[in-house]
Amino acid sequence: MRSLLTVEDLSIGFGKDNPVVQNVNFSVCPGETLALVGESGSGKTISCRAVLRILPRAARLHSGRMMLNGPDGDLDLARISERQMRRDVRGNRIAMIFQEPMRSLSPLHRIGNQVAEILYLHGRKSDSEIKRDVLDCFERVGFPDPERTWRAYPFELSGGMRQRAMIAMAMVAKPDLLIADEPTTALDVTTQAQVLGLMKELQQETGMAMILVTHDLGVVANMAEQVVVMHKGRVMESGPAEPILRAPAHPYTQTLFNAAPKIPQAICPLREGSKDLILELKNVTKTFTLRSGKSWSKPTLVRACEAVDLSLPRGKTLAIVGESGSGKTTAARIALGAETVDPGGEILFRATTGGDPIRVHELDRTARRAFQKQAQMVFQDPYSSLSPRQRILDTLCEPLDIHQIGNRSERKDKAAEMLRLVGLPSDMLSRYPHAFSGGQRQRLSIARALMLDPALLVCDEPTSALDVSVQEQILTLLEHIRDARQLSYLFISHDLAVVARIADEVAVMRRGLIVEQAPPEVLFHDPKHPYTKALIAAQPVPDVDRPINLKLVAQGAGAPEGWPEAFRFVGQDAPPLVPLDPGHKVRCHV
């Protein structure tokens, strides 16, 4: 088949530095999906943006031909005028979807206005025709009430719905090629599965070509026919997806594969539950009051956590898994005493074996300080959780400073020791955070949390901002430290594969409720609850023989009214969490 877009010898650089993209070639045929795979800094995003010539201003196209073939002749996108690019290509023949649906739509304009704009820019249709086309498109991408969507502002939609609006915007002009730059990275896993499914359907209907930029080999396995693996601006390996995914030839592709966390295959025998608990949450409920804009109407109550019972044995890792809005982060904050609980809930913390429990929910100021020494947190975003104006030494010593431990040289020694522990040379103490990469920063963040020799670490999505290969290293580091220092982790994540790797016990949360709880081996191979099944089914795996089962996803991720009989409930009327087998609890009617 004649290819739609052929990119040859593409090189892009910033100023006089070495090019960030070097001699890249790829091509895509109509109806086909090409995946550009790589980690951050691989040049995959720059390469696909070069096609539309929407590069950062400092970037220069050093060389390259980008031939877009069409019925009325071929266009070299690198050579045509800006005017022709604007009029004939952008939005018209090639449309683009961006990574962050939250920020890729203007907050001040209605969705209908933003989507219809493409048709106004590229067609000569009447207002009513345009509106009809847009409403049809809204319906096609899955908006239940297109008229309402037409009038809505982006902030009134959830993340998944915004990405659907973006897809509608891209699709409404019926482009020949859709470029999707990490279209589902910012979405929850069940939403991701549904959005990917939608993109595939639309592609089959319209026969358009697609370039999918992603870091996730699982997404590639589900979507792509052709793969280009990039690393540091160069193509490492390219070709049809299936052979590459089955037997990657290039060592870098192999590294990527090995780093991708996988849900384990083997079922291990159940382990004995330990009685030495470091942390217990008993009947913890947290209600937030949403004040409505109108002072006279009643405020809405939101249950972030409902009757949560969790216990964390010493030296183990308890993971809470859930999508956004599940209440997992609230649970973590409650465990640290950073959030009050509704009356009746108890949080007990035992710093040492057999010691008197600290009642975290009713701490006074001095007791809180003592507790904070024992329980520390590792945050999600290593870029914003370190002060850019403080040297690493100051950042690391600050906890000691606050708790008045040691003198200057002792603090410095401790900081150097912690840096070595997390695998960084101790002569880096006098640097500022900007000198470190994302993975190194997360190491620093862990080092800071360890400065007070805590017994409990609460890790809130510590690897979700990192590349897969770096994620792998950080998880290894966390495991190593846990075993070396007898730490206990409360681990918050949305990623089942990460959890499968590090946790001893997993609790799945949905809308404030724990729906299922078990050790990972049991949970992943004998999931009972439809929501757990949906989460597992939605997880894209880098295996062409195991595509995402959209039916399972749709059923479990939907409203509780649509679940099978045993799990179904309406409103607040959830069934209790019952132990089916020893160590395996499921929320169901028995």
Added chain:
Amino acid sequence: MEILRYALYRFCTMLLTLLLVSVLVFWIINLPPGDFLSNQIAELRATGQQAGVAKAEFLRTEYALDKPLWQQYLIWMGIAPGPHGFSGMLQGNFGWSFEFDRPVSEIVGESLWLTVLVNLAAVLFVYLVALPLGVLAAAKSRTIVDYTAAFIGYLGLATPNFLLALILFYYGHKHLGLPIGGLMAPEYEGAPMSWDKVRSILIHLIVPTFVIGTSGASAMMQRLRANMLDELGKPYVETAVAKGMRPARMLVKYPLRVAFNPFVADIGNLLPAMVSGSVLVSVVLGLQTIGPVLLQALKSQDMFLSGFVLMFVALLTLMGTMISDVLLVLLDPRIRYKGRDA
């Protein structure tokens, strides 16, 4: 309808605030020991002018200055009856200026409207100049356009206003035949409104508008440029470009709309700053605005006059903030639907 209700609500809170401000204003202008009349009486006694003393004593009782302060306040506001019944701010009687020996309303009458006029012209000038220049500087950042705009801007900020006024007067008169000083030709002062008078005022407005507006415009331009640069880096701008929009249209429709909010919020600060900030300019340019009057009144403890002017400035401020609040709600749906379920 929501918006009307909100506007009404803001109007009510504005009136309440204004009442509070009136207490503060009255208290503050009475803080210095003595008042205009007691100072005058002491001076007249020292020079032995008994007739003058009698007149001053008469004025003291006439304006209830011999009463306790809180009663004076109530009488001044028109909430309590004075020696001549209810006659205060609420009734539209702004009191007597001892310094000028005329009713306050007569002194400020025309200059009040001229002040509003001059400042409106200056505000318009600020927005008309700063908006396009700021957007242009951001869109062409780090090019010769940007640097030139910044240079002119800093020049505007750094040049003292009165100096700029003198320079403009000199060259304006020499080359363009612009009038020097005042807000209208002398023959129209006190004359009833006519087309010729309006024309005269407009011609006289040119230099003052420019002088008062320049520094504000350059400050706003720099801030708009910074705001726009922040917005230009955001993904929704990229989305707009990828749609195939022309750059100029894209700039105005998307980033400018977002970057513009702080400037709407600024209206509240702009109005009062211009009244008190343009005193020096008004003196130099010979503008019959309220600024110089305020200065004079404060210096001589002419309490009713300064009280009125301060209240007027407060009213301008509050109206400015109210207008900007209502405008923001109109402009930004995120504020409008605050609390509505997303």
